[in-house]
Amino acid sequence: MSDPNAARFAYTSERQALEGFLDYQREGLLLTLKGLDDAAARTAPSASSLSLLGLIKHAATWERRWFQVIVAGRELSENWPAVKAEPRDADMMVDENDTVDHWVAYYREQIAESRAIVASMDLDSPCAREDIIECNVRYVLFHMIEETARHGGHADIIRETLDGTRQS
Numbered sequence: 046m047s048d049p050n051a052a053r054f055a056y057t058s059e060r061q062a063l064e065g066f067l068d069y070q071r072e073g074l075l076l077t078l079k080g081l082d083d084a085a086a087r088t089a090p091s092a093s094s095l096s097l098l099g100l101i102k103h104a105a106t107w108e109r110r111w112f113q114v115i116v117a118g119r120e121l122s123e124n125w126p127a128v129k130a131e132p133r134d135a136d137m138m139v140d141e142n143d144t145v146d147h148w149v150a151y152y153r154e155q156i157a158e159s160r161a162i163v164a165s166m167d168l169d170s171p172c173a174r175e176d177i178i179e180c181n182v183r184y185v186l187f188h189m190i191e192e193t194a195r196h197g198g199h200a201d202i203i204r205e206t207l208d209g210t211r212q213s
Contacts, residue, residue, distance in 0.1 A: 060168060063186040064160070070193035071156055074104060075149060076212060077200035083144045090206040097203050098148055099137040100196050105152035106136040107192065111185050112159035116166070118173025126177060 056062040077097055078086055086098040113119045114126070130136065168183040180188075204210050 059183075063168070063183070063190070064163065067186055067190045067193065068156075070190055070197055071104075071152075073212065074100065074193055074197045074200055075152065077197070077204045078145055078149065080210075081145065081204075081207070083141075085207060086145050087139050087141070087143060088207060090203060094134070095137065095199055095203060096139055097200055097207075098139045098143055098145060100200050100203075101145075101148045101152055102139060102143065103137045104193060104196055105148060105155050108152065108155040108159055108189070111189060112155075112162045115174045115177055115180075116172050116182060116185055117162050 056065055078101065081097065083098070086101075087096050089096045089099070109121075110124075114121060114124075163182060163186065166182050168181065168186070170182050172178065172180050172182070172185065201212055204212075
């Protein structure tokens with residue numbers, strides 16, 4: 046039996062595979078918001094405080110931190126790591142001022158910047174912020190695939206709980 050997704054994942058290099066799988070996970074996470082209004086996207090339907098919008102906010106925040114701060118070494122003085130938010134999971138908390146349009150646009154901006162950073166470097170290039178973690182671009186891509194997929198799983202459960210919608 047052939048895999049109907051095989052063409053989508055027909056990568057010819059390790060770089061293409063890593064970038065492609067990360068993009069696939071990013072889009073899957075964003076897809077969980079399709080058709081929801083702001084109020085529904087802010088709803089936390091389980092025992093945890095996780096909401097779909099909170100997961101997108103978290104993904105966008107850490108997309109920026111991993112690629113712009115850790116990989117590229119940019120100083121974002123108003124943000125992590127210079128300033129640590131309290132409580133620890135503040136990047137997942139949302140309120141009535143948080144909107145789907147804002148966080149989706151912000152996440153897409155961070156993704157575009159991440160892609161540009163990765164395109165300018167070799168996979169073996171060490172990350173600039175070795176004071177935070179000693180790793181290379183390849184490690185960060187693998188890590189972001191793992192984390193984005195993990196949060197995509199959370200998002201799938203939340204969305205199904207909200208209205209029964211299941212991603213194919």
